Amino acid sequence: MAENNPYNKYLKTLTVGSKEYIYYDLSSLGEQYNRLPYSIRILLESVVRNCDNFSVKDQDVQNVLNWETNQDSQDGVEIPFKPARVILQDFTGVPAVVDFAAMRDAVKDLGGNPEKINPICPADLVIDHSVQVDFARSSDALQKNQDLEFERNFERFMFLKWGAKAFNNMLIVPPGSGIVHQVNLEYLARVVFTGTRKPILYPDTVVGTDSHTTMINGLGVLGWGVGGIEAEAVMLGQAITMLLPQVVGYKLYGTLGQYVTSTDLVLTITKHLRQIGVVGKFVEFYGSGVSALSIADRATISNMCPEYGATVGFFPADETSLSYLRQTNRSEEQVKLIEGYLLATKQMRNYASEENPIFSQTFGLDLSTVVSSVSGPKRPNDRVSVSDMKNDFISCLTNKIGFKGFGLTKEKVETRAKFMFDGKPYTIGHGSVIIAAITSCTNTSNPSVMLGAGLLAKKAVEAGLTVEPYIKTSLSPGSGVVTYYLRESGVIPALEQLGFGVVGYGCMTCIGNSGGIDENIANAIEQNDLVCCGVLSGNRNFEGRVHPNTRANYLASPLLVIAYAIAGRVDIDFETEPLGTKADGTKIFLRDIWPTRREIQTVEQQHVIPAMFKEVYAKIENGSSQWQKMKAPDGKLYPWSNESTYIKKPPFFDGMTRDLPSPKPIQNARVLLFLGDSVTTDHISPAGSIGRSSPAARFLASKGLTPKEFNSYGSRRGNDAIMARGTFANIRLVNKFMSKSGPTTLYLPNNEEMDIFDCAQRYAISNVPLIIIAGKDYGTGSSRDWAAKGPFLLGVRAVIAESFERIHRSNLVGMGLIPLQFLPGENADTLGLTGKEVYNIELPENLKPLDRITVSTDTGKKFKVLLRFETEVDLLFYRHGGILNYMVRKMLS
Template sequence: MNEVEMIHKSKKHMKISNKVYQYFALSSLEESGIGNLSKLPYSIKVLLEAALRNYDGVSVTLEHVKKLANWGSDHDPNQEVPFKPARILLHDTTGIPTLVDLAAMRESMKRIGGEVSDINPLIPVDLVVDHSLTVDHFGTPDAMKLNEKLNFERNLERFRFLRWAQKSFSNFNVIPPATGIMHQINMELLSSVAFLKEEDGNTIIYPDSLVGTDSHTTMVNGLGIVAWGVGGIEAEAAMLGQPVYFVTPEVVGFKFVGQLPEGTTATDLALTVTSLLRKKGVVGKFIEFFGPGIKGMSVADRATLANMAPEYGATMGLFPVDQETLDYLKVIGRSKDQILLIEHYYKTQGMFMTDESPEPIYSDIIELDLSLINPCLAGPKRPQDNVELTKMKEEYNKIIRSSISEGGFDLTEEDLSKTTIVNHQNGTKSTIKNGSVVLAAITSCTNTSNPNVLIAAGLVAKKAVERGLNKQSYVKTSLTPGSLVVTDYLKESGLLNYLEQLGFHIAGYGCATCIGNSGPLPQEVNDAIVDNDLVVAGVLSGNRNFEGRIHPQIKANYLASPPLVIAYAIAGTVDIDFHTEPIGFDSMNKPVYLRELWPSSQEIQMWLGNAISPELFKKRYQDVYNANKEWNSIQVSEGDLYDWDEESTYIQEPPFLKEMKEQPSDIVHIKGARTLAILGDSVTTDHLSPSGAIKSDSVSGLYLQQKGVEIKDFNSYPSRRGNHEVMVRGALANLRIRNQLVPGYEGGITKYFPTGEILSMYDASIKYREDHTSLFILAGKEYGTGSSRDWAAKGPYLLGVKAVLAESFERIHRSNLVGMGILPLQFLDGENVQSLGIAGDESFETIGLNNSIKPAQHIKIKAIRPDTSSFEFDVKLRLDNVVEIEYYRNGGIMQSVLRQMVNSKNDCK
């Protein structure tokens, strides 16, 4: 049987509710003698179906199909497989630069004589405007209205560009601001679980799947949908019909047994699993959850766990489609016919998990007894640093005294005894000190979409109010729900009123505090922190707490469940043992303990049952695209090409493609490169491309002032990602980044070696560019952890960085480096900057870098010291497959795709 016959044989039909659907049967492969499908992990089956359905003999070959069908038996860590997802998901801060790139590609297509209209999404793309909201106003009934007003005032230029894109690009939809967080909208509205497409008179059914330009795209894995985060440049290629290529993944089975104990939340489980898997090491791997412990685990709880996949390092964390999936679809108002179709299709394909399903063969299996999970937090600087609640006071006191090199804050006993009076604007006074909680936020996709933990938070608030407790006056509080439905059920239950009495008024709908859009602290609190150099704390229900992310003045940040956020707002300090110390005192001056406020699981379920119904979801989403009248009233020009405004400080045509030639250059050695920065372990994309406020005295802030922008109108770094001039000045400019070339300093500065000057990263890069000097970044382990942020690669590219040499890379960021034409190089095992004696003042050249390079091969680096002596060492080329080598040869993904499209057109002439 030839390849075409095999593909034809795989096309089958099923009839459901009097309608016929065509599908690509996996069983046909086994009938043809390819693979043992019953033993494949569920995620691999989805990839296999996509390969079978998208087979074209070129980008997806029979070899790819066989590789996936025989997964596990011939695993080759250097072999790539293609994946064409059903759809793509964006948010505004990564979506805008992605769309700016597409608009720039249209300009380049015009310059090189191609068809402008070819630059168009070929698969459905949805963008949710959820990353622009900042919590300026809080703790009042009109906080949301005021924040949304500011949102439109600050971002009108960005929103106008999105409205143009909405009109200009086909296959592209925008869900407007004030609707919810992208991942919850994805769960409640966009996900079909089984995707339908009309083609050649047939209705084709296949698994819903997607990639998203946000690392927490994995949240929808909780609904059984294969999805993960990619860089925007990868997403652009996928939009234009290119497969997403990645190395054949290992799949780790994670078996749950037992049940969560009373008082433990899904957040506690997610933080525990994050810590466990980070220690295990699962970067680049798939996780599949199974076992008796997931039976009855709600989809909301599953989604909380799946959401944290970037934090535990995996590509994704999948809960296969099962009965719980179908039950969730009923709750959110999906029709009986749709649910029946999903069930029938997944069972027919062997993708539906039941108690009788054979256990797949996994690369490895981890087992966890849910009954051993305890309430916990994570912090104060990384999401994988788990702290059990009962040990929180002890661990805080340890870390606050630990040295900076140990991840601590290096405070003395004298520092710890300092207190300061805050004179509030309402005439009251309070006392803060090191460890005081000045920000408590129920925020982010991870938890504000889970009704179990939000109802729990509401019940803690209710009981606290009934006991006469209140939050501390110096705590900035906010609630930014995952969707409008969350507000509906909190109102329906009556619990929103109690949350508001503690200051947790709804501040808007968006990621907010979790991405650094926490807004300013009250001025008197901010001044007290700065004047006394206090290490204060934030407690948030988010997924990221890297240094400098949440708020520039808050150095210690802890991730926690929503009910614990309420508790810490009341206590006002992290220096407390909730087990032995009271959270506060009631009106009779009797001590109140957290255990007295904590609801039982039975209590939570009772309140849930009375508050949530399918009608809430149906009502909220029936006209979601037109619900925001202010959004719909934005006037925009129409046309295939965007009308760039040279004076804009938000949207500019990027320079990446302006000098692109029709044919690529040869791969050549890098010579005479100097070191821009030597960085340590766990350098995040927040360090490489700041998220949050733009400081007035920063290089970006000074640029904006020169352009006539007032400080109050700076907005945030994420809002400025459509303007490369702002973003390149923010590259490697995080307040907490530590460059070992300038020991003892924090912030985005470096040494310019020709003169020995200490300069900003940007100013030094300008001088190096004038010298025609290429730049290297040297780093430790897990380089590029965190959000899938394009500008963490685009910024260094514009600074002149030609290569990053690290001990290891986070998956998405390594891919983004390749996508921008930056060479990722990896030290060999056991080697690093210190072991090789690299001082940083050397110049570097590559040996063996040419058109003949192979995936993951070793090349040499020659380091030349100032005294002209030299030494050489081997490094691993982290171009992991032939496709990435082609991207690198072309100078990046965008150049590669453009040339491919032009050449394809020329071949057809």
């Protein structure tokens, strides 16, 4: 709130109890405010409160207020947005803290005060991405996994503990606490913020370095994922520059069936919204059907927002939101404050009301039409009803290779393989379940599906059903509260009996931290080219993500994860095929053990109580005894070690000067990779295990490490030498230069095949700039700053694609890379490009956002592309060589 803010005349006083607060009464802006979608009201409050006619101008306020007209502007209307806070997880948080530490060094080296580099905007970092399922199906699996997590990640954890002390305004939540988005929902979210210097109230808004930050929208907190680089700028007090979004209203009506779960609902919505096309838009849910959804149900839908492509999937706060805050042990004083503010500013929703704001478009879903569903085998938006699952999987086997096909010949479909496990013989085939994991924030934040899984497990055990011992089963709760209510409701013994004992508190299998599988099984799969399966209650199932040996992966509710684990295969028709047979010959079907919504709700009301949240979160910031004993360095500058293979000072500021560099044209560039559609951030910068023959493995071996010490790419994101070598190291990467998938490419001057990193190094010796050519949706998937940093370190200057995922485009800009888009109707094929040409890209001095610029080749081809710098700020970052360099120069000035 600036002193010279022209909107201070709209400040009003709100009394809650004995305290007085001030807030901006936006309804004073006129009838236009009442017509705005609730999500846009929050954007409007931000620009009103931060209006200083410098970084946020009066025109910005008018632009948001006139959303109804501006949202449909052909060129887009850009606005600044200052979130209330930033949230990070450790895979993306470690490199952010590394960058902050390196920025301090850069400021010091250039004669400035390094202590100026601090988060100005509050930042919370939850360590949840490091723990792996190394041990499962044993009573000591949890302790062993946590011990190994500390052993592997000691350097990273020590560095983060240093950061917690060295930087102001940064909270580090220690490992073993839960999944970032669930901790955010249950503990960190404020819903309404109170200013630190003045008692001003304003909406809680958040950006995060994980694409599923959107989960918090289920509670009425506006939040979304941004690039790690962009998040660092926000932490340093910068506004996000964004295009005023269209808002799609999505009406929910009717009632869910007794046997339908929130997972079934979200997979249905995800497929529908992906078909509609909501990329870059806000989706705001409304309608009477929302009233029947718990906050956990809404959060599940909001969590999957990146999978349907929207920026946010927003549920405005209502009475259910307030009840949830009470249930999760927020104080009554805080809840009254939140309620008072939301009512005063007309941000409190009544979903039963027929009065709705104006939306850009409206769509809807009758909840009664939702059926039991899974999604896969390679994408979250490929929903399959469980009743169709058997036939769908069988057809996938012989379909041509693609999102719904594996390209097997009919002769290979019947292939079976035998192997030994614990001294006993077993047989598997296509469709056999190898990994079954109840994991990820999508579901483990939701008591209804977690308790549902527990009740199903209990009935299964009572019926004598079992899970084959070779299937790697696991349960990784989103927070300690989940274990608490599962234990209190008496379902833990049954879950453990089926192999679903608690193995850790973190994302685990959902992000590829599934750990190894038995070598005999792996050999059987590889030698017989089997399409074996992972079934997980997560939110991502892209190729190569879950495990190298599970070529098909299906997202499912925790209940169905257990059901498919019992069945041992995905090609089962639960309606006609039993899960097992009792001693008396009676067949046991899935319907016999499936709990109703009413059964689940009864147990939930009994056992999910505020006392649990109070007990779990009272000690969350203390961490385990291992965390407490860990000694971190003192001092404001980090003492970098040349011996460390985890934490290394990055080269982003090497040779940097105070003066702005002159932009260089891209001339005589070579194509490093020639890619197709839907290249994900997992393809570009994998988070999983480090392949033993990869450039990263060779580097680690040169440092004296053995393969068992390699850990994962995700855990080594604080070391640029490893991450550069791990760029494009996904075994499922399809490069059109090569005859088979994998992390190799051609060194074009002599057509020599080599690892991508080695090829880039060869080009670097000759100072040859590199580009990447790709198809549609380049950079989909998890928000990963290394998916931009890695190509930058390989010498990539530009990416030419048919379209870009929103966050990844922003990350490319943040690293000074140029995102270029083929014009509508054009792509590499229509232009006759082979990728083997030499390219020149014109970059005139007077570049403007969304310019059309010329690309030419040595073969005489010339074509226009769209410059995907969308704002003047994007251009500013590019001219500085990236957002981090810009921030360093800004701090110096």
